[in-house]
Structures are given as structure tokens and as C-alpha cells.
Amino acid sequence: MTTALITHDDCHGHVTPDGHPEQVARLHEVLRALEGKDLLRREAPMADDATILLCHPLAHLEALNAAAPDTGSVQLDADTHMSPGSLKAAYRAVGGAVQAVDMVLAGEVQNAFVATRPPGHHAEKQSPMGFCLFGNVAIAAKHALERHGLSRVAIVDFDVHHGNGTQDLLWDEARALFISSHEMPLYPGTGAQHEVGAHGQITNIPLSTGTDGGLYRKILTGRILPLIETFEPEMLFISAGFDAHKDDPLASLALETEDFGWITDQLCALAGRICGGRVVSCLEGGYNLPALGASAAAHVDALIAAGGSSLR
Template identity: 55%
Template sequence: MTTLVVSHPQCLDHETPRGHPERADRLRMITHVLEHERFSDLVRDEAPLASVEQLIRVHPSEFVERIDAATPMMGFVQIDGDTTLSPGSYEAALRSAGGAAFAVDEVMTRRASNAFVATRPPGHHAETATAMGFCLFNNAAVAARHARARHGAGRVAIMDFDVHHGNGTQDIFWSDPNVMYLSTHEMPLYPGTGATGETGAYGQIVNAPLRAGDGGEAFREAFDVVILPRLRDFSPDLVIISAGFDAHERDPLANLNLTEADFAWATRMLMDIADDKAGGRLVSLLEGGYDLEGLGRSVAAHVMALMRG
């Protein structure tokens, strides 16, 4: 077994207006970086389209239909101030959610040791019935519910180290005792959620906010003191990473100062718990990261760690 990378060229067809940070060049950069010979041992596969069944475990069917119906034949449709639909957006979103579920299948059935899903649009801001923050469907939530429904996973943990808090994932699992959501993020920052007092109906929401200007030392302390002990105590059957790389020091949308070494370290820490508690089962999903050089370097470090490099 080895590390699986899941992607699809259709995810390039989710177009955004000129100057928008969540752009197709992000995925082109990742594809370029992972073509390096040091990644030659990766197993690669294309993301399938998510099924309606997979989506409606998370989102009401009316919401899914609304996104489909709103997708334009040409040009852009604005959902909110920073979230748009283009002609290719709906199918790209289906690939993102479907790729997440497919990666879960491969990891849960031991056809891959772990997986990185390099798709877009991202997902962690998408709430139960609201698309927002560049996100249409919540890919991590689709993956978690799929793991439980299809593979009998008793407990699933989602660790989100994107610089922006995953309000959508927190919203979806607020009252679900079988899914733990853990997050490090800059605060205050969009979308304004993620305070330490937001703990969920069963205490299974774990927020460890960081302050503008914090770097690797504060990030690693949050992991050591808050995140890792709670994750270990939860004893998940699957670990999902919402892997946003916009806490990188080069990123234009936030003010944390992480480096690719910090992301590699966090990945190894999460893998250690997955090894100990979940038989190594871990699926990582791309979220943010908007400086192309910082994104490329961070994804390379993240995937190398997944490969146990």
C-alpha cells in the first residue's frame, strides 16, 4: 500500500472572476509539484462524481438542486460576496465531494494506506444549506458521513488546520456525537466563528484559535496542548484532514506565519494518532492556500509526510 492522490481535470473548470484568490492555478501548481520524481511512488486516480445519496447525507436535496439550477450556461452567478458559480462549477463540486468519498473507500478497504484529495472548490465553509466562503458542498462532511454509512466507522475525526475556521463543518456536526471537529485558525478572521467556547452539543467540537502574527511555535503548542490530546482520547476509526495551507507566511488572505515544515510536522503528528487509533486510516482534503509558491511548497511537504518521507 502507498499514498493515493485523487484529482480530476474537471476541477479546473470551476472558474472564478479575474483576481479571485480561489483560482484554477492553485490546482495547476499542485499538479506540477506532484510531478516531481520524488513523488513517483504515488498512486493516482481520478475523482468520480459524488452521488446524490452521498451529498444528501449532509445537505438537503433542495439545496443540492438549487446549486445545480443556479449554475449558469455562461458567465458567472454570484452566491455571496466571494462565492461564484461558473458553467463548470457544479460538476467540479461533484468531483470534489466524490473524490473525498472515493478516497475514504480506498483507505477504509486498505487499497491505499492514506490519501490526499487535490480538488476544488474547497468545502469547509459550506454549511448544511448554505454555500459560502468559496465553498459549495462540504467535502469533509461528505467524507465523514460516507465513512460511517458505507464502512461502519464508529467515530470519525476531522482536523482542520486551514487559517479560516471551518464554520460549515462545525455547523454540520454540532449535534453529532460520533464526529469530532478540531480546528486551529486565526481569530478574529473570516468567518468569525471558532471561539474556544464553541464546543458542540456533546463537547466534541474543539477550537484552538491563534492570533495574528503567530507562527510555528504557537501552532505546535496548540496541537500539543489542545488538539492532539483530545483527538487521541476520542479514538477515531478514521482521521480526515481539512488541509488548508493559507496559514503559510506567504499567504495574502491571513496573518499567520507557518512554514511548510510546520505543516509536515502536523501531518506526522496526525498520522501517529491515526496509526495508533485508526489502523493508519487517514484522508486529507485540500482546502485553502492562495499564494501559489507557498501552496506548492506546503503540499509537497504534506504529501511527503503522508508518504512517510
Template identity: 60%
Template sequence: MATALITHADGMNYVTPDGHPEQVARLEHLLHAVAGLDLRRVGAREATQEELLRCHPQRYIDLIRAAIPGSGQHQLDADTWVSPGSFEAALRAAGGTCQAVDMVLSGEVANAFCAMRPPGHHAETEKPMGFCLFGSAAIAAKHALEAHGLSRVAVVDFDVHHGNGTQDLLWDEARALLVSSQQMPLWPGTGTPEERGGHDNVMNLPLPPGSGGAEMRARYLNEAFPRLRAFSPELIIVSAGFDAHKDDPLAQLEWEVEDFVWITRELCAIASEAAGGRVVSTLEGGYDLAGLSASAKAHVEVLMEAGT
């Protein structure tokens, strides 16, 4: 079966000020990198109100909509800006990830990668932050549980920054297991091992600055993968941030492209054992354009390899 690439031109309409790391060029470079791959290319749909409301209350959705400027950019916090096209871009980022769930669970494709921006894993229940407006990975997990009736969904987040938003949105969801590795110390300052969720459904794996693939692989092999196998997920959703790459300007981990290949291949193997190979991946961070492009392309190539 095929691997789906879900994206949309609206992802280019989330415009930030000059010099901001979350820039339109991120998506442009990524899509150029995967242009030659044999993927099933699908336009991302917008998230429905019902899908958003599984994670965010109506007053928050209305707050984000009301914050969108008619022109230029508007600052929501120290890091997070919105422009006239930001609301639609965020809807398609969340909706495209739910669409990926639909396609994978229906058997239409083997797995899927949603290449959209803004990212989502820092958006809390009622708080935009870290370039994120809606919690795409958590919304997709809830969609799999509620719309498709799954009993166990795992979210694995290997972005260099802790997915505080995904943790907040899934904290009380016993049917979801969140496994998150992140540099610590680093913004946003969350992600300690003591943060375990309302149902012991959160596993945080902090990694020290300057550590590389060897340290990451040991933590996943000894801690994360046994926990995932014990949970036996029916679907794995990956928050695929590529900012642990050694050249990324916002953090100090030393991962190589081969480390992203390794973790993707291992997650696909666990999905093959427990979930019929069903994996949905969604883009989070990655701010060195060359590192992002190479790592994301390698990630997608492993998904393709696993889907054959």
C-alpha cells in the same frame, strides 16, 4: 502500501473572475509540484445523491444546480462564484473525498490526498460561502460512519479560516470529533472555544494574528492531540488548508513549510496508534501559489512516508 492522489480535470472547470484568490492556477501549481512523486493517481468520481443528502437537503442541492450559469460566472455571495463547470467540480471534490475514504478503509491504499477544487469547509447545511459549495470533509466523515459503519471519525482542520461549514454539518454528530485551528479574528468570525458542538464534539483552537509555528505546536500538543488520542478515532480526515503559510495574502499567520510537515507527521502518528494509520486529506485553502505548492507537496510526502 501506496498513497493515493485523487484528482480530476473537472477541478479546473470551477472558474472565478480574474483576480479572485480561488483560481484555477491553485490546482495547476499543486499538481505540478507533486508530479514527480510516486503516488497512486486516481480520477475523482462524482459524489452520489445519497452522499450529498447526508449533509445537505435536496432543496439546497437543487438551489446550487439551478444557480449554475450557461456561460460566464454568477455570483452567489460576496466571495463565492459559480461557472458552467462548477457543479461537476464540486461533485468530484466531494465524491473524490468519499472515494479516498473507500480506498483507505478497504486497505487498497495506506492513505490518500484529494487534490480538488472548490474547497468545502465553509459550505453550511443550506448556505454556500467562502468559495465552497458542498462540505466535502463532513460528507466524507458521514460516508465513513454510514456506508462503512465506523463508530468514531475525527476531522482535523488546520486551514487558517475556521471551517464553519464542517462545524455546522457535524454539530449534532456524536460519532465525529472536529478539531479546528484558525486565526482569530478573521473571516468568517466563528470558531471560538465556546463553540463545542451538540455533544461536546467540537474543539476550536483560535490563534492570534502574527503567531507562528511555535504557538500552533503548543496548542496542538497541549490540547488537540490529547483530545484526539482520548477519542481514539478509527479514521482521521484532514481539511488541509495551506493558507496559514506566512506568505498567504488572505491571513496573517506565520507558518513555514516545516510546520505543515510537523502537524501532518503528528496526525499520522496518532492515526497509526488508533486507526491503523488511516488518514484521508482533502485540499481546502492556500492562496499564495508558491506557498501552497511547497506546503502541499511536503504534506503529501509525509503521507507517503507514513504509508510505507
């Protein structure tokens, strides 16, 4: 089997103000870095409202639809904006994540990378925030549980910022293990070790400024992988933010490009042992364009290596 790349041109239509770090150029850079790779390429469908309602209440959908502008841009919070194309892009981001689950569980591909925007791991139940409108990974995880009947799933979030939205959306979900490693102190200010979820299924791993790849590798092998193995998920999700890179302007960790490849290789190897290699990865942060492209390429190369290299 091979690796799917799921994206859509509509995700370029989410336009943020000049100088905003979560810019259209991010997705251009990622897709440029993935050109020519051995991937099964698919367009992300539009999610339907029922899918988004797996995690968000109707009031959240209604508020975003009411806020969506016909022209220009609206500001939802200090750093989250909507343009006329933003809502469609957000529906594609959810649709792509859900489609990835369907393709992996159908055996069409071994694993998948969903290259869409806006990202999702900061969106709480009724609060768009941190550049995010919907909780893409959390919704995909609930889709796997509710519609495919999986018993347990795990999410690893290695974005440099805490995945507060994923935590909020899955706080009461005993079937979903959520592990977030993130710099602290840093936006959004959540992610302390005592935040463990209603069933103790959430693990937050705050990282000190300057944490490098060597230390992160020890944390992955010593803490993150054993937690996943003990939980025995039937599918592994990755919130793939590349802003822990040493060159990223929004944070102060010190991972190198090759660290992201190694992390992905280790996660895929574990998935191969415990859940048939079923992995769905969704793009989150990463704001230095060259570092983002190189790190995403290293991540996807590891997915390809795990999934085989048969062209479709």
C-alpha cells in the same frame, strides 16, 4: 501500502472571476508540486446526490442546480461564484473525498490526499459560502460512519479560516470529533471556544495574529493530539488548508512550509497508533501559489512517509 492522490481535470473547470484568490492556478500549482512523487493516482468520480444528501438537504442541491449558469459566472455571495463547470467540479470534489475513504478502508492504500476544488469547509447546510459549495470533508466523514459502519471519526482542520461549514454540518453528530484551529478575528467570524457542538464534540482553537510554527507545534502536541487520542477515532480526516503560511495574502499567521510537514507527520504518527494509520486529507485553502505548492508537497511527503513507498 502507499498513498493515493485523487484529483480530476473537471476541477480546473470551476472558473472564478479574474483576480479571485480561489483560482484555477491553485490546483495546477498543487499538482505540479506533486509531480514525480510515489503516489497511486486516481481520478475522482462524480458523487451521486444521495451521497451529498448525507449532509446537505435537497433544497441546497436544488438551489445550486438552479443557480448554475450556462455561460459566464454567477455570484452566490460576496466571494463565492459559479461558472458552467463549477457544479461538476464540486461533485468531483465530494466524489474524490468519498473514494478516498473507500480506498483507505479497503486497505488499497494507507492514506490519501484529495486535490480537488472548490474547497468545502465553509459550505453550511443550505449556504454555499467562502468559495465552497459542498462540505467535502463532512460528507466523507458521514460516508465513513453511515456506509462503512465506523463508530467514531475525527477531523482536524488547520486552515487559517474557521471551518464553519464542517461545524454546521456535524454539529449534531456525536460520532465525529471536529477540531478547528484558525486565526481570529478573521473570516467567517465564527469559531469561538464556546461553540462546542450538541455533544461537546467540537473544539475551536482561535489563534492570535502572528502565531508561528513554534507556538502551533505546542498547541498541536498539547491540545489537538490529546483530544484525538482520547476520542479514539477509527479514521482521521484532515482539512488541509495552507493559508496559515506566513506568505499567504488572506491572513496573518506565520507558519513555515516545513511546519505543515511536521504537523502531518505528527497526525499520521498518532493515526498509526490509534486507527491503523487511516488518514484522508482534502485540500482546502492556500492562496500564495509558491507557498501553496511547497506546503502541499511537504504535507504529501509526510503522508507518503507514513504510508510506505510502494509504487503501484
